[in-house]
Amino acid sequence: DQQVKQNSPSLSVQEGRISILNCDYTNSMFDYFLWYKKYPAEGPTFLISISSIKDKNEDGRFTVFLNKSAKHLSLHIVPSQPGDSAVYFCAASVRNYGQNFVFGPGTRLSVLP
Amino acid sequence: DGGITQSPKYLFRKEGQNVTLSCEQNLNHDAMYWYRQDPGQGLRLIYYSQIVNDFQKGDIAEGYSVSREKKESFPLTVTSAQKNPTAFYLCASSITAASSYNEQFFGPGTRLTVL
Numbered sequence: 424d425q426q427v428k429q430n431s432p433s434l435s436v437q438e439g440r441i442s443i444l445n446c447d448y449t450n451s452m453f454d455y456f457l458w459y460k461k462y463p464a465e466g467p468t469f470l471i472s473i474s475s476i477k478d479k480n481e482d483g484r485f486t487v488f489l490n491k492s493a494k495h496l497s498l499h500i501v502p503s504q505p506g507d508s509a510v511y512f513c514a515a516s517v518r519n520y521g522q523n524f525v526f527g528p529g530t531r532l533s534v535l536p
Numbered sequence: 537d538g539g540i541t542q543s544p545k546y547l548f549r550k551e552g553q554n555v556t557l558s559c560e561q562n563l564n565h566d567a568m569y570w571y572r573q574d575p576g577q578g579l580r581l582i583y584y585s586q587i588v589n590d591f592q593k594g595d596i597a598e599g600y601s602v603s604r605e606k607k608e609s610f611p612l613t614v615t616s617a618q619k620n621p622t623a624f625y626l627c628a629s630s631i632t633a634a635s636s637y638n639e640q641f642f643g644p645g646t647r648l649t650v651l
Contacts, residue, residue: 427578429578432576457639459642464545464624464644464645464647465644465645466540466542466626466628466642466643466644466645467579467626467642468642469639469640469641472639512578512579523569523581523584523594524640526571526578526579526580527578528576528577528578529578
């Protein structure tokens with residue numbers, strides 16, 4: 424039973440447009456969420472995070488939105504660039520629970536020039 | 537330069553052989569983790585360690601073993617009991633602070649292929 428779901432395995436977006444990656448979770452105890460970006464044959468790199476006390480966090484071209492009532496978060500990338508093409512993982516954890524994160528299956532983003 | 541190193545990047549082994557994957561970090565992080573990634577799946581936690589000389593099983597620990605004798609090192613042994621060992625293995629570390637939110641930093645990964 425997947426606690427963190429990313430229902431779109433892949434997404435294609437034109438360069439300059441907005442990319443929206445979605446993530447849903449089932450465990451209402453999750454209170455901290457992260458997005459990681461991963462290139463092939465490399466380890467994931469941390470992108471942006473949000474705690475449950477917020478509903479939005481912004482860092483440059485990246486914004487994460489959290490809807491606790493819907494147990495849904497999304498990552499917006501605008502404008503999208505070809506270098507953003509990668510697999511994006513959503514991860515969730517429960518504070519004070521040993522920092523163990525549950526990862527979603529990932530969404531492969533392709534930004535077309 | 538601080539970071540996490542995993543070696544080797546590619547590893548080939550014959551079926552039935554044990555193999556040990558290396559993970560070293562110089563970030564002074566207390567916690568270390570091992571994940572496995574298979575095509576189309578997210579990262580699944582194999583083992584984690586919050587402190588030296590202590591480690592806990594993750595979601596898919598069967599067929600694996602670890603040790604944490606030093607803060608900076610967390611080697612993973614894939615034993616012959618692991619039924620599907622071919623995968624991409626990722627090591628990560630994080631600061632353990634109960635009152636803080638801390639992301640995990642990942643190494644570059646080791647791709648293990650069992651022939």
